[in-house]
Amino acid sequence: MRNLLFVTTLFLTVFLLIGCEDTPAEEEHDTHDTLDIYYMNDLHGALTPDEGGMGMARAGNFLIDEKEQNPDSTLILAGGDMLQGTLISNHFYGENTTKIMDKVGFDAAAVGNHEFDWGLEKVTRYYTDNADAYQAEHDFLAANIVYEGTDTIPEGIEPYAMYERSGLNIGIIGAIGYGLESSILAPMVEDCEFKDPVPIAEEKAEYLRSEKGADIVLLLTHAGPDDLNTRVSFFEEEARIDAIFNGHTHQERIDYLGDMPAIESGSNAELIGHVQFTLEDGEIQNAVANNLDENDDSRFDTPHPDVTAIIDDYRQEIDHLFDPVTQADGNQERWHLADWMARIMKKSTDADVGIHNYGGTRDNISDGDDLSIAKLYDIFPFDNPVVTSEAPGHIIQDLMDSNNYAAKVDIDPDETYKIATNNYIFHNERNSLEALSENIIHKEFEMFELAVGILDWKADTYGRFDTTDAIDLGYYDTWFDPEDPLEIE
Numbered sequence: 001m002r003n004l005l006f007v008t009t010l011f012l013t014v015f016l017l018i019g020c021e022d023t024p025a026e027e028e029h030d031t032h033d034t035l036d037i038y039y040m041n042d043l044h045g046a047l048t049p050d051e052g053g054m055g056m057a058r059a060g061n062f063l064i065d066e067k068e069q070n071p072d073s074t075l076i077l078a079g080g081d082m083l084q085g086t087l088i089s090n091h092f093y094g095e096n097t098t099k100i101m102d103k104v105g106f107d108a109a110a111v112g113n114h115e116f117d118w119g120l121e122k123v124t125r126y127y128t129d130n131a132d133a134y135q136a137e138h139d140f141l142a143a144n145i146v147y148e149g150t151d152t153i154p155e156g157i158e159p160y161a162m163y164e165r166s167g168l169n170i171g172i173i174g175a176i177g178y179g180l181e182s183s184i185l186a187p188m189v190e191d192c193e194f195k196d197p198v199p200i201a202e203e204k205a206e207y208l209r210s211e212k213g214a215d216i217v218l219l220l221t222h223a224g225p226d227d228l229n230t231r232v233s234f235f236e237e238e239a240r241i242d243a244i245f246n247g248h249t250h251q252e253r254i255d256y257l258g259d260m261p262a263i264e265s266g267s268n269a270e271l272i273g274h275v276q277f278t279l280e281d282g283e284i285q286n287a288v289a290n291n292l293d294e295n296d297d298s299r300f301d302t303p304h305p306d307v308t309a310i311i312d313d314y315r316q317e318i319d320h321l322f323d324p325v326t327q328a329d330g331n332q333e334r335w336h337l338a339d340w341m342a343r344i345m346k347k348s349t350d351a352d353v354g355i356h357n358y359g360g361t362r363d364n365i366s367d368g369d370d371l372s373i374a375k376l377y378d379i380f381p382f383d384n385p386v387v388t389s390e391a392p393g394h395i396i397q398d399l400m401d402s403n404n405y406a407a408k409v410d411i412d413p414d415e416t417y418k419i420a421t422n423n424y425i426f427h428n429e430r431n432s433l434e435a436l437s438e439n440i441i442h443k444e445f446e447m448f449e450l451a452v453g454i455l456d457w458k459a460d461t462y463g464r465f466d467t468t469d470a471i472d473l474g475y476y477d478t479w480f481d482p483e484d485p486l487e488i489e
């Protein structure tokens with residue numbers, strides 16, 4: 001037995017030595033059987049499991065391990081809308097989320113519509129040579145976002161990027177959904193236009209194959225699947241796309257259009273998408289797509305310490321926002337809170353009527369609940385500034401009749417009233433408020449700030465919170481001087 005072991009060991013050693021000298025081991029390793037693409041879309045700042053998904057520390061534990069084990073055959077992609085939606089990410093304009101994406105090993109992210117929420121520069125500064133901002137290590141892609149009437153893509157955004165994995169050149173084209181400008185607040189999208197991504201993707205795919213030596217071309221989008229995927233599936237020859245990554249619609253979805261897989265992976269870190277290409281001699285044999293949830297791999301059970309450290313670091317800075325300011329006196333349902341916000345906007349701007357949307361009110365409060373600024377953020381998570389204008393009564397009546405909450409007055413349809421609302425309602429194309437308004441004033445403050453100010457004042461004055469109290473601006477009165485507004489237009 002011993003002899004056999006010795007002989008075997010000797011034989012192996014000799015074989016390995018010969019192997020080292022004669023065969024260039026590196027080339028051997030370049031021939032991969034697979035190319036693995038991992039994918040996440042619409043994270044919406046859900047860094048911790050509080051937001052319903054698995055959180056980035058657990059999702060990251062899986063992704064970091066995959067990339068460490070197979071660095072030469074793994075790509076990690078993001079489908080846009082990664083940063084906006086939670087207090088911890090929004091408070092830092094997504095800097096922490098961007099850092100975590102780098103730590104986890106993301107290679108590229110598509111630009112989502114919510115990337116415009118704070119003005120595009122707040123996000124693109126991570127991708128430009130900006131000494132004052134964190135500099136992202138991954139690419140930020142959208143081939144169809146241009147300044148209106150030009151072919152110029154905003155600085156920090158690239159139309160495509162090339163990567164070498166599994167011994168192949170992989171071209172990734174980014175795109176945002178056609179017409180998604182309408183889901184963005186008009187002043188924020190400014191002078192940008194989202195062109196039809198389909199002809200642009202076709203032209204770029206052909207270019208990447210014929211000019212850049214791409215062996216595989218992927219389309220990374222912040223766009224829903226249906227129309228886009230069907231049209232892309234008709235691309236031929238050099239222009240063909242090998243897989244589409246969808247986003248924006250938050251669906252868990254996998255389709256095959258011919259051989260081409262298309263995947264969307266929910267939202268809020270609920271799922272990790274996986275597209276695996278099987279390769280033979282550098283040719284794709286087939287491609288299989290899957291969505292993995294937290295039960296599909298034990299690595300999702302453990303938070304990665306490096307990601308946890310980044311989350312904790314930033315969380316410490318905003319700890320005070322989680323401190324209880326006061327307590328709720330009675331249950332405050334969502335409609336109470338929507339109505340409360342409408343009354344605050346009316347009062348703080350000296351308007352005739354205030355309007356807030358029920359959909360912009362996302363949580364309720366139970367009797368005795370501790371109220372913190374973080375809790376207020378759960379209720380009003382949108383960074384919407386307040387807008388006032390003068391508008392005809394019939395438009396205001398329409399708004400009051402359609403699932404909005406109003407600090408009501410009796411409206412004469414033929415009269416003109418001063419209305420205060422959030423800029424989401426103001427710019428929403430489903431109503432004609434903006435079109436029929438005059439004397440439009442974009443206020444410097446957000447409705448969330450108003451709520452924080454009043455909560456704070458109430459805590460000091462009454463030590464309790466009840467939305468049915470009369471709105472009293474207290475010492476915040478001076479913040480909101482209607483005679484001294486900030487005029488943007």
Ligand SMILES: [Zn+2]
Binds near residue numbers: 081222248
């Ligand atoms: Zn979106």
